[in-house]
Amino acid sequence: MKVLVPVKRVIDYNVKVRVKSDQTGVDLANVKMSMNPFDEIAVEEAVRLKEAGIASEIVAVSIGPEKAQDQLRQALAMGADRAILIKTDETVEPLAVAKLLKAVAEEEKPQLVICGKQAIDDDCNQTGQMLAALLGWAQGTFASKVEKDGDKLNVTREIDGGLQTVSLALPAVVTTDLRLNEPRYASLPNIMKAKKKPLDVKEPSTFGVDIAPRLKVLKVTEPPKRQGGAKVASVAELVGKLKEAGVI
């Protein structure tokens, strides 16, 4: 079966984000960018499905700036077969991303879409569920295990307090949680090979969907600063302070 894997270019998870002084957003200039960590897990899962003989072809797709080609090349180096960039410098909200991905899915006809459960920039946690809704497909979110079972897909989900396993009719959308797998590092030969794999660049306008934002960002601010830095000298003093604060 064909697998579609959406990936997003985001600020690297190790970078300390800086809020712009004019409160219009977060400073993205000269900041290290990477593939969203949950999307790396999605690519890895697709590659493992291919190695297991279950997936036949993996198509990586990204909606973002020209530079998002770097993240698509990484997906290709990890084992995706080809890539599609829907190029835009605008902010595209999850609902609009889901509409674009729906259009891609209708063209590509995958049996499975695997994406990260959320992007670590906007923390929305919506795209996979929205895509499943728009396509009328089943969804298996926050997956820690994915198993093909005849014409169904068994997905074990990380839920509050434990795990839940659901059986999904195919085609379906799966979103990844941390425990699903550990993404591989692309080897140098595979990075070289990835440069020759096909990468199509498309314009959002060619899909004929409404991607205008529904949310207006009025301001972005720093979170309240913590007044930390106090030290205690002993365990006894610590326990005393905690009792005073009423937390134990």
Next chain:
Amino acid sequence: MAVLVIADHNNETLSDATGKTVSAAQKIGGDVDILVAGAGCRSVAEAAAKISGVRKVLLVEAPHYEHRLAEPFAALIVSLADGYDALLKTATTTGKNVMPRVAALLDVMQISEIIDVVSPDTFVRPIYAGNAIETVQSSDKKKVITVRATAFKAAGEDGAAPIEEAPAASDPGLSSFVKEELTKSERPELTAAKIVISGGRALGSYENFEKYIFPVADKLGAAVGASRAAVDAGYVPNDYQVGQTGKVVAPELYIAVGISGAIQHLAGMKDSKVIVAINKDEEAPIFQIADYGLVGDLFKIMPELEAAL
């Protein structure tokens, strides 16, 4: 103006967070109704009816709502959406699973994990794991919202709202429940715990988590977490991970043991009310945000702490 709050429950007990989501709904304004959907869950509806300031409780019972799978649950919420200006649900894993599906079916851009309500169309929410806070205004006619319950005070419990039965919607039949394995730990769940104690790479092994972290956790009734470094080193499973790529927690008390305080870890715990750091390196960045820092060898301090509690 009317708001529908979709209750969180397990068919037996209403979650405490539902009362907090009701108070977020009351901040939006208008009549607040609660939807309780499940199987054999009348007792949950009765508990929901006691929440103060609720107009009515809608009870929908059908076998296909027993596990609140996203596909039938979303279809039900959409079928009830007509009379409401906003649909709210706590940002639990169930809320995060079903609400974006509802939003897309209604052609609405969801507002995720709000921490404050500025006005009926303007909300505050954390981005970048809480390292920045954005205020957004929605132009959608109907609002679909998930609520970070820890940011709101629970509504009172002196209400007596009527319970009204509502018809089930049909099951789209796309998915089925196979099984559930709930963690049997006596310890509370990480994101719901009042106290969290986390270990870092300095612990060195799972055995040391068992020996130095678990006993203190059990004395405090605390949940146990870990830094990404401790998870990457294989000391504890990934579901222990607190941080930007793990779980975001905001307990009353957070105790960081042998954790240096990498940005990605701080993102997951810095909204805790009181933070304690225990680390032998007095330059560790964790001390800058800790309310109480104790410099020293955790292997000596932790047994002392256990004895002192």
